[in-house]
Amino acid sequence: MFRQAKGKTPRRPPPKKPSNNQKDPVGVYCRVRPLGAEDVECCIEVISNTTIQLHAPDGLKANRNGEFKETQYSFKKVFGIKTTQGELFEDVAKPLVEDIIHCKNGLLFTYGVTGSGKTYTMTGSPGQGGLLPRSLDMIFNSIGPYQAKRYVFKPDDKNGMEVQNQVDALLDRQKRDSQTTVPKTPTTRRIDPEFADMISPVEACKADGVDEDSSYSVFVSYIEIYNNYIYDLLEETPIDPIKPKWNGAGTPLRNNTEFIPPQSKILREDQNHNMYVAGCTEVEVKSTEEAFEVFWRGQKKRRIANTQLNRESSRSHSVFIIKLAQAPLDADGDNVLQDKNQVNVSQLCLVDLAGSERTSRTRAEGSRLREAGNINQSLMTLRTCIEVLRENQMCGTNKMVPYRDSKVTHLFKNYFDGEGKVRMVVCVNPKADDYEETLLVMRFAEMTQEVEVARPIDRPICGFAAGRRQRNQAFKEELTRRLEERGGPVDGESPTVLNQLLQSFPPLPPCEISGPNDDVTLPRLIEALEKRHKIRHMMIEEYNKTAKMLKSVLQEQDSNLLSKENFIQEQRGKLGEKEKMIQNQKNEIDRLEKKSRMLEYKIDILQKTTNIYEEDKRSLQQELESREHRLQREMSEKRRMETRMQGIVTDSKLKWEKECERRVNAKQLEMQNKLWVKDEKLKQLKAIVTEGKTENRQPQRPSREKDKVPAKRSASPSPVPTGPPVRPLHRRSHSAGGERWVDHKPTTNVDLDTVLQPNIPNAITVNAPNEKALSKCDKYVLTHQEVASDGEIQTKLIKGEVFKTRGGGQAVQFTDIETLKQENPVAASRKRRSSETGPDGEPMEGDWTDVETRCSVALEMRAGSNLGPGYQHHGYPKRRKP
Known part of the structure; x- marks a missing residue:
């Protein structure tokens, strides 16, 4: 055997998953948002319920042949501008909600350019709930009667669930109630108007085939991926009231009332090799309203900013995770089975990806530029992973998929490896200004449809007999009915005449007869029977007397009851009037509360808008001051350069004047030297002519002597x-x-x-x-x-x-x-x-x-x-x- 090295924990081998050769392609849907104005040029046309066509704008749609360039793209389904949120949920998210109730995972994310309607598709607005609130509402409508009590299921901080007994759960609930002052009933909670009346009762739906012999509990968590760091939006950072807190600029926080920025989280791998966010807050919710409240609490912490393309642009990828813990009931059908291995945890991840954008259009600077770069980099990594997956499946290659290059792809790599269904909603803006970005989005969506994901396998359920909860409930109802029929248990305070007669009832003697002439047993038996007969007559008489007395009492009571009923009828009439008045007052109160909530919501929106405008005003003032300083520096630099250039021009002018004078003097001196040389030649020739003709005419190197110029004559x-x-x-x-x-x-x-x-x-x-x-x-x-x-x-x-x-x-x-x-x-x-x-x-x-x-x-x-x-x-x- 091999000895294990000290200090190292051996890696646990991955569990053997049942093989499944069946694969489904990634479902890609397209939603086209309406145009913002009627005079804006449109570049998208819906051809059918599965096909759209892109028209290039006027400046780009002429190709080499002078024809218009048109491209068509096909999807699983196309939703036009008149599609409602309910229709979109019916086709896209409802199958995923049914899968999570049947212990299967699901991933749904929205993808598109900035301002294409991704956040509206995922969240919605009052009266028009998006995919997220409708998914929560469907889950609670389906498992409402079968939910376990709070704290029966408890996260183990390792991406799993533990089951507690009723006593431990009760202690945890009492501890929670002692520490918080929030009312227990979710109906009395104050719901933010952001989620008030988002789903009408007519649009409510529920899943079929819910296991009634199981107990359920819902946990939600909300994270965001900002600059490739993961932050928990539901985490509440405690504040030390004594020690002051400091922000990133080195100054103390105001009155120690602001929270410290949350710390980034890390990704880990559980025992089943599934990725999860370590230390992420998981809140147990028992109703749709409570889940809305938790979501809005995290939504307020999400990072948004005002850009040139969108007033409230998402600067991070948000991930809302819904976990459904499911465990079977015991054999009696009363309590949850205390076996951790029988607990099934399924989750639905709803991802709102930040929009890709070009910095040339948004004019981003500083932190906005860095945010846009990280967003585009993460989306590019997602595109690269999809390309590698497609190449491996179509070409039979085995390239490594770069999931770890981005937190988004690293967190959801299990879904692409066969842990659940994957759905994508591509949101597009038909505005012609977004044509180039929309074209890239269409190409990515078309490529994503070619990637196939393994179909999830049904998980086994505990093998107890079905209908345990129904049988237990039926037994309780029958027992209650019988007790009501019998009038409840008999009180034993004082023995009545009937009880005394029953107690004095003579027992029968032994009935063993020794022979036909037995004179002892038969007389005793006859005597006992005669006594019993007398007692029976007495009991009948007593019964008749009691019956008559009871009848008279009942008659008196009937008369009293009639009068009482009349009085009750009168009181009921008055009570009905009071109830109508109370109902009208409640309706008026609800209307006023709703109006006040809407006004508060508008005030919050206006406050946010005011803050955004003030921040923009400060930034513009700073930019104006910086530009004024820069302009002053440039003006001073310009004056300095003008002075310098004037000096250079003056120096150059003097320099060239001296150079011209020098060259003129040099040329004059050169011409004088040439004249002198010519004079010397003429003198030599004259000397030769005057000397006469001689036989020896060999010159003494005149070509050399005539070119030698004395140094004193050379300038x-x-x-x-x-x-x-x-x-x-x-x-x-x-x-x-x-x-x-x-x-x-x-x-x-x-x-x-x-x-x-x-x-x-x-x-x-x-x-x-x-x-x-x-x-x-x-x-x-x-x-x-x-x-x-x-x-x-x-x-x-x-x-x-x-x-x-x-x-x-x-x-x-x-x-x-x-x-x-x-x-x-x-x-x-x-x-x-x-x-x-x-x-x-x-x-x-x-x-x-x-x-x-x-x-x-x-x-x-x-x-x-x-x-x-x-x-x-x-x-x-x-x-x-x-």
Whole structure:
């Protein structure tokens, strides 16, 4: 055997329930509420008693083909706007009430959008009782004569019932009567006008087949699920009159007269693996009026609020649980059988779900937004559970149903597992504004109808002979009738003459005869018989005398009775008149009481409405003040931003003025540098021309010398060094294997499409310089393009040497700049011709000018013939496309 671990209680295996393969689908009914106004657009049409049709509003009902979009949905039954509360109860809730009387559970809940009439369907109004009051009335009409005395059945706080004997029940009743001052009879209780005259006597109904050999008792409890927490609406929190109570805001309550908010309850599982609310108050009620009073006491504590869509919107899911305890009578038919295993407890749960809503329409904020989120989340969990159940049944899967994600689904998971019937009333508002929410509700209802729930099995009843209560009652009635006929028991105060004669009646002697000649026994027997005969005659005479005397007495009494009867008749006439007067006064009193109750009810409603308006007024005032503060802050922020922007504009204006002035100065200096370079070229050419023609025409790198600009004449930043290049200390020899170049060509360069391009052998081409490439090379060249003053694109090759720094990095020392330019020969010839004419329009001397042109071309050709990097043969390039 295995040893059990200490401190752990083994889980009790679930009881074996009788298997039942019969299943019934969830009954889904639809009720359409009337429109609030005649000019409101309607989107729902009742086609038949089982089908409705949804019409999309004007803004949504055109599809791709331009047709109107219409959708039909089918239900078990559809109730139109003219359906009464009694008709709805007859088809929806009456079968569930009959099941609870026959020991079967039931679940009925209303579902729909906010303002669709769920609370009215469940509760009703004075004169139009809903499903809840009619269910209670039917239960008490059915089991009224067979109810047990109070406290015979007692909850065991574990979702079960215990049976007490008559003595313990009597002690509990006496204890209750000593602690409370409420009148015992429920007819003298003050009933709230919310439930006054909700059901007319004509509409009262009762169930058939009630077991008359059983005793019944009804227990009710009322809870609400608010923000996914369970609260007991019937719980009365005691108040300590000495120690002050504090609310959530940290301030003491007023005069210690307000109740502390109730604590949330938890869900537990009983021994039969059924879910129940631990510590929930269960009140035993004996009449419909008493049950109404308990319901209204909890209804006053329910959380409601005023929203944009509903003035009294339910902010929580309410669950009203009706438990019916049933136990058989003993063999004599007098008392309840003292056996807990024979007690059957069935319950009917009436659930008023809070309506789903969109925060964009209700404009909920703060706590209302949180409430709406929790309501929508719980309804979404219910929808998910229904979807998983439907998928498991239709596809044969075995997915886990997420009952525990919400308190609503976790509490009623047993019903979907086969513990009773499930019914749902879908309430819809035909208003076109609720079309999108109504469409989602219809889809959920259509999916719910496809879920099947196991049919509940009849529970066994104790096997005593039937009719025990009737036989016992018949025996009592017969005994009473006989006692009335005999005039009651005979008093034995003084012995009468008849009693004395009966006592002196001689006994008979022994009648044993010894023979035919027995002279002893026969004379004795004859003597005894003669004495008995004399006594009999005396008794007859005494009887006659008594009869005559009694007759005379009766005659006198008859005369007296006649007079008395006449007097009684007169008194009865007067009494009838008094009773009529009293009845009229009672009717007047009842009318005035009813009127006063209705006025009190209206006063309560007006008080609630006043409180709601005052709360809305305070909230609007606070919102107005906050918005005024916000507006003042925004105005101050706006003025500050305007001041700041004015300062920024002024600074930017001064900055750009300085920048423009700097650029103008830089451009002037650049143009002066270009003029100086051109003057230097002209001086060199003049020197060449004046020296004469020599055999050696090799220029000394004019393309390099002409681009070297002294640092003192440069205004803009230039990569040309102003002093002699600094040679690195350790330089690789050119004879060691050739020089390696880093060819830096930006991606923004334009291909000039010339015959010869700069070609650097054994080079690493990069788009951006990096340390890895520089560490492998000795030379560095940067290809830079810019637009020249004549509008042509010129390319500059900025060359330098790479050497290592003392810090371990790489550095580049720029040593030379070469300029490559693409020119149009036609434009160049025009320029030369224009330059040959003087200021007065006559041509100038062309000897040195022609030589200058030829020399410049020779110099460029000479430079292009070199094999160094960056040199290019200009020749006659292609015409660049504009």
